[in-house]
Amino acid sequence: xxxxxxxxxxxxxxxxxxxxxxxxxxxxxxxxxxxxxxxxxxxxxxxxxxxxxxxxxxxxxxxxxxxxxxxxxxxxxxxxxxxxxxxxxxxxxxxxxxxxxxxxxxxxxxxxxxxxxxxxxxxxxxxxxxxxxxxxxxxxxxxxxxxxxxxxxxxxxxxxxxxxxxxxxxxxxxxxxxxxxxxxxxxxxxxxxxx
Amino acid sequence: xxxxxxxxxxxxxxxxxxxxxxxxxxxxxxxxxxxxxxxxxxxxxxxxxxxxxxxxxxxxxxxxxxxxxxxxxxxxxxxxxxxxxxxxxxxxxxxxxxxxxxxxxxxxxxxxxxxxxxxxxxxxxxxxxxxxxxxxxxxxxxxxxxxxxxxxxxxxxxxxxxxxxxxxxxxxxxxxxxxxxxxxxxxxxxxxxxx
DNA sequence: CACGTAATAGAATATATATTCTTTTATGGT
DNA sequence: ACCATAAAAGAATATATATTCTATTACGTG
Numbered sequence: 001x002x003x004x005x006x007x008x009x010x011x012x013x014x015x016x017x018x019x020x021x022x023x024x025x026x027x028x029x030x031x032x033x034x035x036x037x038x039x040x041x042x043x044x045x046x047x048x049x050x051x052x053x054x055x056x057x058x059x060x061x062x063x064x065x066x067x068x069x070x071x072x073x074x075x076x077x078x079x080x081x082x083x084x085x086x087x088x089x090x091x092x093x094x095x096x097x098x099x100x101x102x103x104x105x106x107x108x109x110x111x112x113x114x115x116x117x118x119x120x121x122x123x124x125x126x127x128x129x130x131x132x133x134x135x136x137x138x139x140x141x142x143x144x145x146x147x148x149x150x151x152x153x154x155x156x157x158x159x160x161x162x163x164x165x166x167x168x169x170x171x172x173x174x175x176x177x178x179x180x181x182x183x184x185x186x187x188x189x190x191x192x193x194x195x
Numbered sequence: 196x197x198x199x200x201x202x203x204x205x206x207x208x209x210x211x212x213x214x215x216x217x218x219x220x221x222x223x224x225x226x227x228x229x230x231x232x233x234x235x236x237x238x239x240x241x242x243x244x245x246x247x248x249x250x251x252x253x254x255x256x257x258x259x260x261x262x263x264x265x266x267x268x269x270x271x272x273x274x275x276x277x278x279x280x281x282x283x284x285x286x287x288x289x290x291x292x293x294x295x296x297x298x299x300x301x302x303x304x305x306x307x308x309x310x311x312x313x314x315x316x317x318x319x320x321x322x323x324x325x326x327x328x329x330x331x332x333x334x335x336x337x338x339x340x341x342x343x344x345x346x347x348x349x350x351x352x353x354x355x356x357x358x359x360x361x362x363x364x365x366x367x368x369x370x371x372x373x374x375x376x377x378x379x380x381x382x383x384x385x386x387x388x389x390x
Numbered sequence: 391c392a393c394g395t396a397a398t399a400g401a402a403t404a405t406a407t408a409t410t411c412t413t414t415t416a417t418g419g420t
Numbered sequence: 421a422c423c424a425t426a427a428a429a430g431a432a433t434a435t436a437t438a439t440t441c442t443a444t445t446a447c448g449t450g
Binding site for chain 1: 428
């Protein structure tokens, strides 16, 4: 079987996510990631083909973790109030998985994906497409009369919670009190003009 | 007088801002900036001491452009409705000065400032402090009963418009229709719980 | 119309860091 | 106990790019 590994592939991924969250993807050098994971530089290349591939995996992993909960909630929403619940997944995600949230919310996607292998880029594109489709479907379902429903839904369920949480990240965690503020703001965004 | 310059220092700064907005600060190499500005690499170093200093100046310049309008509007606000007007400066800024907005909204501050000369860092810190003071003053003035007024004001006037605009940046410009959505959301954020 | 100056121009150098290579080490199976 | 294997370990190399250096050029001035 050979010598046992000190860490799993997932440990390495999480270490890379922490470093990328702390200092930004550009500063997440292989040396820094290896140090965070507690393995020598050379060992990193036993796990992953390149730094770009590892960073891209970080982004996809973080996005998948967020998307899982979000898609599920939004698809089931039968009313605007239920859609507002989906907006609250962002502050919760930021509390539960700080590194992933910082990575998704405080850096640009391209900094993780530009040099990625084609296959990873495709996974990332698929995720983005799914998100846009979910938003569009929800808009069609819950805001059928609004010609700009898609934009409104995106702003209400993604933009507003994103911005509200961003006020606190990356240093702190969003306090519990802002969830009510986010819910009120998202609801107002969905209803304004409809009144 | 010596040979005349092809470009002004401000031309160089704007070129750097465009490159940083387009590809992110990490990818804004001196070569790329020089090419964008239309001057050879060596000439860049006649204007600025280092790449880090130039990028840091970009951030400060962009922040100053935004802050000028924002401070002015917020200081004068005598009511919550007037404060909501300050939230609308963000989408307007994104339309009028796309590069500066992308730079401020889609990258992390530290990527521009971490290696900056001390003096530039201080200017940036002063700007941040001023922003926080303005928010805190407005909260004390317009939300005197709310113990979390500062956070609420920050989320309503910075976070919400920031997130709403971010849905469209960096590729596009925020459409005019979202201003009403932002205003409704910001107002709801300021009033929720007070009702 | 030379002369001094300040900028252009791009080649040369230094540095940081991603990647590769070689050696060493720890485990499971025989 | 010995062997094959897979990973650790870190030194060596390659590459990208920030910075410095050495000319060259265009303008105003005496």
